Amino acid sequence: MKSIVTGGTLIALIILMALIGWIHPPYGPTEMNIAEKFQPPSLSHWLGTDQYGRDILSRLIVASHYALMVSIGAVGLGVLVGASLxxxxxYTRNGISRIIMLIMDGLFAFPNLLLALMIVSTLGVGETNALLAIAIFNVPLFARLMYSFILExxxxxxxxxxxxxxxxPARVLFIHMIPAALPRLGVQVTTSMGGAILAESALSFLxxxxxxxFPxxxxxxxEAxxxxxxxxxxPVFPGVMILIAVMGFNLLGDGLRDLQQ
Incomplete structure (x- = not known):
């Protein structure tokens, strides 16, 4: 239960920051003031300023919006496609089943970040293509999870x-089987959210x-x-934000997993 409370609190903090960044951050995230570059933390700039005099706190707040947007979209798409496949x-357990799982196993064999790098390098840079790349390496994860549960x-x-x-068949699958798999999927979703945020940060770092x-x-x-x-x-502050987000989702996932055992 402590894991759920701690993880939920950390995630709530990130969501609150994303909402503030979406509505009205303290400073414009792209607002430059070269005269105030590399200011240390102070009352006017709580976390200091960067090389262009931009407020670091405001950029962290707005960046949380992008991190959540990409991770939610990527994991959501991964769940939709992967769980469906x-x-x-x-359910079918025939030739189509073997072909689908063979493709999933092939995708699963690639390291996640390497697969994401290959996809983004092919499609082009940007948050939309990063979202698609992260979603693609989440597809086999949810496909294997749903496949094993349906077989059981x-x-x-x-x-x-x-x-x-x-x-x-449709009633058995959609009314009896898939709803029973949702708790397991929920645990994996929370854990995958942390992984998606880490992957998005890695792609942006590169x-x-x-x-x-945009931050x-x-x-x-x-940059740091x-x-x-x-x-x-x-560099301390963006690193701490990544740590908080990933730890929050992992703790929440661990807590949910413990509740099901």
Whole structure:
């Protein structure tokens, strides 16, 4: 229960920051003032300023909006496509099933970040293509999870009873099998959200995700590494934000998993 409370609190903090960034951040995230570059944390700029005099706190707040937008979109698309393919493969158990799972196993064999880099390099840079790349490496994860659950569900008593009472294939699948898999999917969704945020930050760090002048945590880390001697506080803050977001989703996922056991 502590994991759920701690993780939920951290995630709520990130969501609050994203809402503030969407509505009205303290300063414009692209608002430059060269005269105030590399200002240390102060009352006017709580986390200091960067090489262009932009407020670091405001950029972190707005970057949280991009991080959540990309991760929610990527994981949501991964769930939709992956769980659908896994359900079809697990229910049919025929040649189509084997082909689907063979493709999923092939995708699953690639390291996630390497697969994302290949996809973004092919499609082009930007947050939309980063979202698609992260979604694609999430598809086999949810497909395998749903496939294994549907295979198990064929032996469940309530599923056999549904067949006995004349329920059709669609009713058994969508009314009895898939809803029973949602708790497992929910745990994996929360864990995958943390992984998606980390992947988005990595792509932005490499210049393949959110493009300047718009802020991203990974992009801010990339900028900060060039100014460590001048502004040693700069890389700390985006790194802490990535840590908080990933830890929050992982703790929430662990807590939900413990509740189901």
């Amino acid at each position: 896994g359900a079809i493969a697990g 569900a064929h032996a469940y008593g309530y599923v056999k009873a549904a067949y006995t009472y004349g329920a059709g 210049g393949l995700g959110v493009q300047p002048p 991203s945590w990974g992009g801010m880390l990339d 590494q060039h100014y460590l001697s001048v502004a040693p506080w700069y």
